[in-house]
Amino acid sequence: MVEYTPKERLARALKGQPVDRMPAVSFTQTGTVEQMEASGAFWPEANEDAQKMAALAEAGHTVVGFEAVRVPFDITAEAEFFGCKIKAGTREQQPSVVGHVIKETADIEKLSGYDINKGRISVVCDAIKILADKYGKELPIMGSMIGPFSLAQHLNGDDWFMNIFTDEAFGQALIDFTTDFNIAYAKKMAENGADTMVIIDPTASAQLIGAQFYEKFVVPYHRRIVNAMKELGVATVLHICGDTTQGLALMEVCGVDAISVDQSVNVATAMDKVDRAIIIGNLDPVNVLWNKTPEVVRQKSKEVLDAGVPILAPGCGIVSKTPTENLRAMVEMIKEHRY
Amino acid sequence: MANQEIIDKLKNALVNQDINGTVEATKEALAAGMTANDIINNALAPGMKIIGDKFEVAEIYLPQIMMSAKAMNNAMEVLRPAMEKEKIGEGSGIAITFVQEGDIHDIGHRLVSTMLGANGFKIIDLGVDVSNETIIEEVKKNKGKKVLLAGSALMTTSMMSQKDTIVALKEEGLRDSVKVMFGGAPVTKQWITEIGADGTAENAAEAARVALDLTRK
Numbered sequence: 001m002v003e004y005t006p007k008e009r010l011a012r013a014l015k016g017q018p019v020d021r022m023p024a025v026s027f028t029q030t031g032t033v034e035q036m037e038a039s040g041a042f043w044p045e046a047n048e049d050a051q052k053m054a055a056l057a058e059a060g061h062t063v064v065g066f067e068a069v070r071v072p073f074d075i076t077a078e079a080e081f082f083g084c085k086i087k088a089g090t091r092e093q094q095p096s097v098v099g100h101v102i103k104e105t106a107d108i109e110k111l112s113g114y115d116i117n118k119g120r121i122s123v124v125c126d127a128i129k130i131l132a133d134k135y136g137k138e139l140p141i142m143g144s145m146i147g148p149f150s151l152a153q154h155l156n157g158d159d160w161f162m163n164i165f166t167d168e169a170f171g172q173a174l175i176d177f178t179t180d181f182n183i184a185y186a187k188k189m190a191e192n193g194a195d196t197m198v199i200i201d202p203t204a205s206a207q208l209i210g211a212q213f214y215e216k217f218v219v220p221y222h223r224r225i226v227n228a229m230k231e232l233g234v235a236t237v238l239h240i241c242g243d244t245t246q247g248l249a250l251m252e253v254c255g256v257d258a259i260s261v262d263q264s265v266n267v268a269t270a271m272d273k274v275d276r277a278i279i280i281g282n283l284d285p286v287n288v289l290w291n292k293t294p295e296v297v298r299q300k301s302k303e304v305l306d307a308g309v310p311i312l313a314p315g316c317g318i319v320s321k322t323p324t325e326n327l328r329a330m331v332e333m334i335k336e337h338r339y
Numbered sequence: 340m341a342n343q344e345i346i347d348k349l350k351n352a353l354v355n356q357d358i359n360g361t362v363e364a365t366k367e368a369l370a371a372g373m374t375a376n377d378i379i380n381n382a383l384a385p386g387m388k389i390i391g392d393k394f395e396v397a398e399i400y401l402p403q404i405m406m407s408a409k410a411m412n413n414a415m416e417v418l419r420p421a422m423e424k425e426k427i428g429e430g431s432g433i434a435i436t437f438v439q440e441g442d443i444h445d446i447g448h449r450l451v452s453t454m455l456g457a458n459g460f461k462i463i464d465l466g467v468d469v470s471n472e473t474i475i476e477e478v479k480k481n482k483g484k485k486v487l488l489a490g491s492a493l494m495t496t497s498m499m500s501q502k503d504t505i506v507a508l509k510e511e512g513l514r515d516s517v518k519v520m521f522g523g524a525p526v527t528k529q530w531i532t533e534i535g536a537d538g539t540a541e542n543a544a545e546a547a548r549v550a551l552d553l554t555r556k
Contacts, residue, residue, distance in 0.1 A: 087468060093468070096467055096468050098466060158405075158449065158464075161401045161402045161405050162402055162405045162406055162409070164402055165356075165402035165403065165405075165406055166406065202446070203446075205446065207446075208400060208401045208446060208449070208450070209400050209401055209402060210397070210399070210400035210401075210402075210403075213400065213402060241446065242446050246397075264524075286493070286524075286525070287525070
């Protein structure tokens with residue numbers, strides 16, 4: 001049987017084409033303290049310096065054995081780019097968004113005309129370039145970014161949830177704005193060598209906003225991003241946290257290649273809910289990968305594999321204190337798996 | 340308009356997220372001679388119960404609940420002078436909501452804050468990744484009032500610091516001035532008993548019921 005490079009294998013698996021075996025990758029954040037120690041690239045510096053970011057991403061491959069490299073490690077660079085107040089991260093903790101910059105339509109106009117080559121998003125693009133130059137022929141180069149709905153929430157604060165209800169014109173203006181940004185940013189990541197784009201849109205959950213709002217304020221905008229990526233031959237993966245079971249059918253309407261589900265979703269049920277999208281998931285990053293032994297990781301991996309998951313991966317971002325041996329146990333289980 | 344009609348109008352305005360309608364109907368109710376107590380018990384509280392029920396069966400979502408909460412708050416503003424006269428406390432009380440330090444997951448927290456707000460609590464939302472110092476400071480600021488602490492944690496590490504929150508409250512002599520409830524995926528009833536908190540809930544609608552029970556005691 002043909003043996004594919006990790007890059008070919010993932011590209012094929014995401015399209016549902018036959019492969020020699022399951023690709024061992026994480027679509028969500030990979031940075032851990034043990035990898036930081038091994039690579040000498042620590043948070044928070046590795047969030048701000050392209051060389052360090054690339055070095056820590058590389059550790060996911062060289063230390064853990066993931067068959068891909070992926071940046072960045074958080075989802076705040078986009079909000080930071082537009083001036084939101086950020087609570088700084090630490091060695092073990094990702095930064096978080098604590099302040100918001102858009103109240104009304106006029107504020108959106110003030111933020112337009114931005115230069116995509118500035119700020120931490122540009123660091124991410126530089127890191128992608130470094131990784132693509134070194135590994136681009138062999139490994140998938142994964143870029144990730146926050147999705148347009150969650151970015152709108154970062155910019156507008158919790159009023160965003162009411163604004164989509166009470167002020168449709170504003171809601172559409174803002175989500176158009178964030179989507180334009182997402183497309184420009186994703187295109188730049190692709191230009192720099194990213195071949196797989198992970199869209200992380202945690203607040204765009206049908207569980208939170210319901211199907212009606214999801215259809216109106218999420219689907220068309222995800223579709224625009226997915227289409228822009230398709231034109232460039234970049235695969236797309238959508239990750240939304242929480243119990244997305246009831247939202248899966250709607251999530252795939254945007255044309256995304258694969259959907260990553262978290263541990264509160266039953267993988268077999270999830271596969272029934274979609275027509276075409278590849279389901280990715282869903283080892284519990286906290287109660288399995290971080291807090292249990294390699295033996296439990298193997299057993300839980302087996303359960304998810306037995307449920308028929310097309311690609312086994314962590315259900316959400318890997319916790320920074322996760323032991324490498326647990327991640328390796330998952331990687332081994334994946335590599336041994338034939339379809 | 341008969342009293343029952345006004346009550347129904349107010350309840351419907353609340354359930355239908357009509358933020359001006361609740362103000363108007365509350366004014367009408369007062370003008371018709373109803374007490375703030377009656378207005379709350381006969382219109383607003385049952386209205387919010389309907390909202391909670393609709394949320395539980397996935398008929399409405401966060402945007403609608405947040406708007407109903409706003410409609411509720413608007414009605415409470417109108418009632419405030421009457422409530423003072425009748426010596427009714429500040430609605431259900433103050434709810435300080437937060438996600439424990441080290442945790443940035445906030446879906447559950449967001450839903451709980453909104454549901455508590457929709458049930459008449461004045462919400463002080465401290466956000467995600469909140470330190471115990473910040474929590475204690477906020478409790479001190481509101482000492483003497485009816486205060487509920489509602490914290491969530493998605494990760495086991497952040498759940499551990501729920502215990503520290505209780506310890507810190509005791510050390511500061513504040514434990515008896517607040518009711519404390521914790522929630523989140525790893526939180527169990529056993530854990531709540533072990534650390535000496537007052538309650539927990541499986542979901543946001545239940546959280547609102549537990550919160551009302553706790554603060555009524």
